[in-house]
Amino acid sequence: MSEPASQLLDIQRRMAAAVMHPLTRGETMPRRRRDGASNLREADAIIRPNDRLTSFERLEIYNRQYWYRLYTCFEEDFPGLQAILGRAKFDALMRAYLTDCPSESFSLRNLGSRLEAWLDRHPEHLGPKPILASDMVRLEWAHIEAFDSEERPRLSAEALAAVDENSSLRLQPYLRVLALSYPVDDLLLQVRTENGSSASSTNNASTSRKRRHVRHVAALAPRPIHLAVHRHENSVWYKPLSPEEFGLLSALLAGKPLGDAIDLALANSPLPEDQRPAFLQEVFATWAMLGWFTT
């Protein structure tokens, strides 16, 4: 690499390190980084001051804007979690998570990809209703995945001719199935509706209504709920599933052959044997019509 290009690369890396370094609690750029390096000296080395701002102040603008952008994206992606935890706890979680798991992707779409795993290691951030909060995180991430994951060509009638019990049916990459303990799908829809209508009502009233929705769901006794999160005509949908449907889809998603998937899904089902063929015919017809099977 030539010398000017090498210098530019060095400056770019130093700039990125400064901009992506976490802010202080007061949301300012720290004077000293976590490794002890001085941001004051670093700013002087790579940024020119002008007649209004020092080098440090100019660099701080980028540092703050970078983090504000991450915060905004994270809040947009997890409004349900914010409604459950409340503003203060959500902020603490967001800052701790983004500090531990900084953005590493070209797209901020992936910002929350490690949240569920991170929360497994940091359950203290899940608040007084950890299962409810955890359910919501899983649903909100599934929503993001369903929104923009690939859609493959749908299964053709010709391809079906070769399907037998040993066939592995492939499902669309945007399809996610979830086993949950609370009806967080209803709650998330209410929260999103509130957020969407907040322009026409006061923030306080909207927040109060969201709290009421959360309290209502949090008061419910946990019970198994199964859900498919999928995309249809560029909208994300939540489709309730029976335990048998969930078992079938989970087995197919895991790559089990059709015959084995049916065995697994119906092994402990209370569904009478004489009703099982009709059940299978119906659910496979519905899923095929939704375009869930792919080549």
Added chain:
Amino acid sequence: MKQSLKTMMVAAAVSGLLSGVTAMHASVLSTSGTAPILKAGKLSFSGVNLDKPAKHSCKGKNDCKGQGGCKSSDNGCKGKNSCKGKGGCATDGSKMPD
């Protein structure tokens, strides 16, 4: 599970797949790809009646903010550096060059 029963169930599943795929393609052809085939919790594919909202409904369309924009606008812009109000990112108070 007995093999005969298993065979019957696999056949039922394949039969469902076939009717679903056929109906899906028929629906796409009959609507020329413009009319929605899934509406407000009801599935209506030509030739097949699956109007059982309680069981099959895709609950609650997630319209997100501002109708139509939905998540597409939210997520779509994330990879871009679309600074609010143009020039908002200048650190020295100057305007962006034209």
